[in-house]
Amino acid sequence: MDKSVLRRGSVVPCGSGHHRPLSLVRAGSAPLHRQISDALRLAMEAGRWQPGDLLPSEAELRSRYGVSRGTIRQALATLRAEGAIHGSRGRPAVVRAPSLSQPFNELLSFSAWARSLGRSPSARVVGLEERRADSTMAAALGLDEGSPVIHLVRLRLADKEPLMLERTTFPPQVGSRLFHMDLEGHSIYESLAAQGIVVASARQRIDAIGAPTTDARLLGVASRSPLLRVRRIAFGPDGGALESADDRYRSDRVSFTVDNSAGRAPLVRGLIQAVS
Amino acid sequence: MDKSVLRRGSVVPCGSGHHRPLSLVRAGSAPLHRQISDALRLAMEAGRWQPGDLLPSEAELRSRYGVSRGTIRQALATLRAEGAIHGSRGRPAVVRAPSLSQPFNELLSFSAWARSLGRSPSARVVGLEERRADSTMAAALGLDEGSPVIHLVRLRLADKEPLMLERTTFPPQVGSRLFHMDLEGHSIYESLAAQGIVVASARQRIDAIGAPTTDARLLGVASRSPLLRVRRIAFGPDGGALESADDRYRSDRVSFTVDNSAGRAPLVRGLIQAVS
């Protein structure tokens, strides 16, 4: 009798056969169209629909959520403006690509970043020593030239695969704490935060360099192969510099994304590419 | 009797005192809401409303164009998705400062970016041709495999110095307009914006590659030297893909910065390094 309805609906393998309207709060909570767009976005991020799949038709969504068509269209319009779906006339909306939404904090802490991608981060200390600041480093950290600084070099790994070579210079009041810390297991940022040292702002510069031979050997790539370099100065709440870092990523495995919607804040993220 | 109506209306110094519905084509032409959003965007770009000004109320727009409120709201929703206006409840929509979308624009448009750094941008067309989309390109643009696309390759220069090699693929409805445009002098983005094609969101991926020989020759660097690559997909307010780009920057001259203050939006910018 209504096989025609099932024809389009069968595109979506709806595992749980809910027939009553899905849970929507109609009282003082968020607007209905927002609840619906959030739910759809969540389902897309969870991989319930693959890129290229067709969303359920507006009529089916309407009956599934028990709202009018205008409300459904408003929810879909939100997803369309975000670039998550892509509609044309006469056919249900097409799922565009995995939507990405993660906090920005990741770009600061390798450990937090790797964990957010489902990898287990670790580190291998290559060197830890006290130095005297040269002129550029002194300027970066706001110190006098020749004053002592602590220089730390670590190879950063995710699932035991080397991804990044990290050279960090700390002013004494921060760096002196490193000698009593576990530099290979725990996140430096998290250990410092436990001692009340928090990063309030950071300025990072991204460019590309050819790998020097020593860097190449540590990272396991060919000499002179391209690396993504991130140079960062992190500041505390009082504006004092907490570190000056030079991170070099294997560019065949790591890339950064900038997700930008007009009028909204840009979302900067690191990615680890799939092994080809 | 109705001074209350004039109270809000007086915000807009309506020079030409049209009282009949402004010129809208109701036959096979563009949809009404699109004609209205185009007209409003044009008026805003012409400086008729300054940033911070209040747009006329929906009721006034409704009577001015002789359409229903839903149509007006659809036009305003388009402008909101573009970031041109910014609405809150109980007050007419506010015209957003173009400076808010400035860093966003810089990352998109080489011309706008170079000008913001005090350089004079230009371009040299290396190739312009129609192609058929392969599977990955079709997926990126949301087209069918094998459908025609327009492929443009340009060398981008600042003060006549080559900085970036740009390969862009456009879907037909955007790319077909390129053949009637000045591709070496004017900004493509600005020319397209004048025709109502506006970028609402974009996804960019940054990594590093070694320069292939052809790229190296065009950019004037050694073969296999590191380049900063930015791959971008730009979307319009309706979620349709407007372009898929592959930009390769001379990493000895260009870098990107991410300024991050905790709690505030990260600021992503490009930099041209001083000649050493």
Place this chain on the structure above:
DNA sequence: CACTACAACTTGTATGGACAAGTCGGTGCT
């Protein structure tokens, strides 16, 4: 068999009405 035409579906467009929620200015009270 190839092609056309149609019917059923889909989304896009547009209208009208109704109520809730927020802003703003003025009124009147203390």
Place this chain on the structure above:
DNA sequence: AGCACCGACTTGTCCATACAAGTTGTAGTG
């Protein structure tokens, strides 16, 4: 003067309806 309150106005949300336009599968035609 300072303050609470109210009413007019505004946008946000939601509903119901109707038609246009595009897609797709099916049935009928040559």
